[in-house]
Amino acid sequence: MVCSLFRGPLRRYFTLNLYMTMSVLVSVGRYVVFTRHGLTSSEYVFFYYYSDAILTICLYFALMGLYAIVFEELGVGMRLRVFMMLLLIGTTLFSYSVVHQSESRMLTHYIVEISQNLYFVGLILTYVLWAALLKLRESRVRVIQIVLSLGMYFSINAASYALRNAYPNLRFVWGYFPLAAGLFLPMAWIYAFMKFDDEARLAPARLAAVPR
Amino acid sequence: MMAALIFVFSVAALMQFFVSYCRSLIAASARRALSSDVQDVIGIRRSANGDDFARVMQYLYLCPDRREDRNGIKAIGAYFRLLGAIGTVIGKLIPSLRAWTESERSQCAYFAAVALDRRIAHNRDMFAEQMSA
Numbered sequence: 001m002v003c004s005l006f007r008g009p010l011r012r013y014f015t016l017n018l019y020m021t022m023s024v025l026v027s028v029g030r031y032v033v034f035t036r037h038g039l040t041s042s043e044y045v046f047f048y049y050y051s052d053a054i055l056t057i058c059l060y061f062a063l064m065g066l067y068a069i070v071f072e073e074l075g076v077g078m079r080l081r082v083f084m085m086l087l088l089i090g091t092t093l094f095s096y097s098v099v100h101q102s103e104s105r106m107l108t109h110y111i112v113e114i115s116q117n118l119y120f121v122g123l124i125l126t127y128v129l130w131a132a133l134l135k136l137r138e139s140r141v142r143v144i145q146i147v148l149s150l151g152m153y154f155s156i157n158a159a160s161y162a163l164r165n166a167y168p169n170l171r172f173v174w175g176y177f178p179l180a181a182g183l184f185l186p187m188a189w190i191y192a193f194m195k196f197d198d199e200a201r202l203a204p205a206r207l208a209a210v211p212r
Numbered sequence: 213m214m215a216a217l218i219f220v221f222s223v224a225a226l227m228q229f230f231v232s233y234c235r236s237l238i239a240a241s242a243r244r245a246l247s248s249d250v251q252d253v254i255g256i257r258r259s260a261n262g263d264d265f266a267r268v269m270q271y272l273y274l275c276p277d278r279r280e281d282r283n284g285i286k287a288i289g290a291y292f293r294l295l296g297a298i299g300t301v302i303g304k305l306i307p308s309l310r311a312w313t314e315s316e317r318s319q320c321a322y323f324a325a326v327a328l329d330r331r332i333a334h335n336r337d338m339f340a341e342q343m344s345a
Binding site for chain 2 (some may be wrong): 026090116119123124127130141145146148149151152154155158159161162163165166187188191194196200202
């Protein structure tokens with residue numbers, strides 16, 4: 001947020017700043033719950049997973065902001081926002097219906113299910129945005145790097161939650177990936193804001209994995 | 213079943229995002245020309261070779277660190293190793309992929325050379341500031 005304030009237009013990347021602010025508040029909240037109730041307490045577990053779901057929803061808003069930046073010249077921002085909100089509500093209802101039909105009906109199961117689905121839908125939306133960036137030949141380095149790092153963040157979290165859902169006992173495998181992704185995302189955004197100004201550009205053809 | 217599908221798709225997407233992210237880092241430094249001093253030291257003029265990467269990285273480690281370069285260099289180091297593994301394992305079966313990985317590895321080496329150039333220039337500036345103070 002500080003980088004955005006000093007190095008770029010704050011309002012332009014408002015949703016990214018909103019996510020970062022929420023991320024800091026959630027970290028403070030987690031620390032308070034952790035010191036009062038301990039790491040293994042049910043209070044901390046519930047707070048951790050619910051705050052994670054809220055942060056993911058904030059990331060949806062960040063993604064909406066990026067869609068608005070990329071599609072600002074086409075004037076379809078409002079339609080995209082409505083579509084993404086409907087998708088978010090649909091994902092939540094779908095996750096609830098999956099857990100409602102299962103035998104355990106545990107709240108933690110619901111949280112893992114919804115987190116996996118939210119991250120996966122976020123990944124799909126980021127992938128679509130990335131395809132749109134290539135199609136529209138978007139060349140702003142800062143936007144490209146923010147979108148790609150967000151895609152990596154969603155991928156790592158979706159993969160680790162899916163692994164967790166399938167193999168709950170493999171904690172030593174899936175336990176560390178979300179932490180690494182959580183560190184990577186702000187660092188990549190700081191790099192994008194510090195290293196490049198808003199008008200720095202590169203040739204989009206250089207980015208596709210398959211040369212064009 | 214659903215979790216397995218999500219896992220497979222996520223890992224495939226992660227690889228694609230990672231490759232594109234590294235290519236965006238490389239592309240941002242590809243247009244920058246190396247200073248004559250660095251060209252003389254590492255023996256790279258306009259284009260580098262994949263085999264130069266390890267040597268240039270050793271020079272980079274000798275140079276005092278710049279915080280803003282650190283993450284980019286780490287990411288490109290991981291990308292270089294990934295390319296090496298892909299080139300060795302799959303490159304035997306698909307020769308065109310091997311050529312592509314070689315071209316990417318040479319660009320990684322050029323990225324490292326540009327990072328070295330920046331570090332040397334930064335340290336020279338710092339030294340000049342200290343001398344004038």
